[in-house]
Amino acid sequence: MRGIERLTPYITSALSLIPIAAIIALTSLITYHGLGGLSWRFISSSILRGGVYEAVIGTLLLFSGATAIAAPLGVLAAVYLVEYAPRSWLTELVERAVENLAGVPSILYGLFGFTLFSKLLGFGISLLSGWLTLACMMLPIIVRSSQEALRMVPKSIREASLALGASKWTTITRCVLPAAAPGIATGVILGVCRVAGETAAILLTSCFYTMRGLPRSPLDPVLSLTYYLYILIVAKAGDTPLEVIFALSLLLFLLVVALNSTALILRFRYRGVKRW
């Protein structure tokens, strides 16, 4: 027993190196194979000419549209839960549900979106179905982090505003939301991170491999980086040079890392600063 006791620090520190090693291995593998193929030409030329232009634009369209839907809804839901809803079993239930929704596998969101938006509501396999499905995926994250940000705003600020004769809504829009804004923004970006690399949910709701060009309306299908990567690996294995696949992976990787870092930077910038 004494021996194990003495060895514990070494074992734990060795084990803690595994995730770091995995990240380094992943990053260097993708970079090593992909860097050669990644160029402005690659990003900006059409899929028909060996580029990924449509998929880049498609990805941006997908997550910006989903954010435009999910962010206001999520923030309003959080405002309701924190500022208005009296504490009851119902709000407790809603909060538990939101927590669990964040952990639901994305393929189930895809199936749900396909059933509800594509079939039942008749939006088909389209950008719109993708927006709505991805918005459903982002919502729990945005609601959760907005709730946290709102709860961080001290009661004394609300009291100050109400005592000056401001209504509750004015207090929320003029004092509470601005004070919570950095936290809310971090949450929205984390929500974007969740869907920017998403494949399963849009596979079923918004992408056709035979899609060519950009969608002309929200009811058109769309291509995304993740979906196109999936197709290149699964359906066109052997036809595509490895360099292209890795260049695409690297691009996707950089996009998600950039988003995550923005969220991290925002969080750190405002964590230390006490503004009240």
Place this chain on the structure above:
Amino acid sequence: MVRIKIQTNSLNVWYGDNHVLQDVKLAIPEGHITAIIGPSGCGKTTLLKSLNRMVELIEGSRVEGRVLLDGRDIYDSDMDPAELRRRVGMVFQKPNPLPMSIYDNVAYGLRVRGIDDRAILDEAVEEALERAGLWSEVKERLRDSAFNLSIGQQQRLCIARALAVGPDVLLLDEPCSSLDPISTSRIESLLTRLKNDLTLVIVTHNLQQARRIADYTAFLYMGRLVEMAPTEEIFENPREELTRNYIKGRFG
């Protein structure tokens, strides 16, 4: 004979099952400073907060009885709490500037009433800061965050902010409890000046402070008003034994 500004009649307040104010009958004279004293947890803050309906914001609170402001019941259904709080301002125990600039803090109460005219706001902000004795200290940095001010200055900013909307009554909840002696004495002399055109009600833990600035003093004990009289009487010759013991520091 002084005019009565606020009169409470059989005022009762509950937090859940906790009966925190019991049958309080209190008359607050206009144009004077009234201090509310009493041991911790006796309901001083609750009494103060029931004078501008801030008490309603506390979850589980219930108010019964009447609070008449210039003869009108503030708990009437047609009384708008926002308009009431414009007339009855409040300053809190811990300075609580809003997370915005000094100027915006003072202009806030006017802006939420839809006043956006630059000239009107400028004038109101200057006047309010002047009345709170803060103008000369901040006029060069009105755009700075209110959090850059010292704690004492922040509390005077909170007073200025309350004055800007033109209240008749100012409620102060232990406004000096987090301040140093110099800031405290500045606030005390400020309050003494303000009573010329305002009715002030101050909750305080500090008996000496009540003695220095209050014209009338009310002693509250376990949710009941024990007695209220001119300050000198309360301190020199109280009617109730309980008051005498509290003043002499036998409990508290």
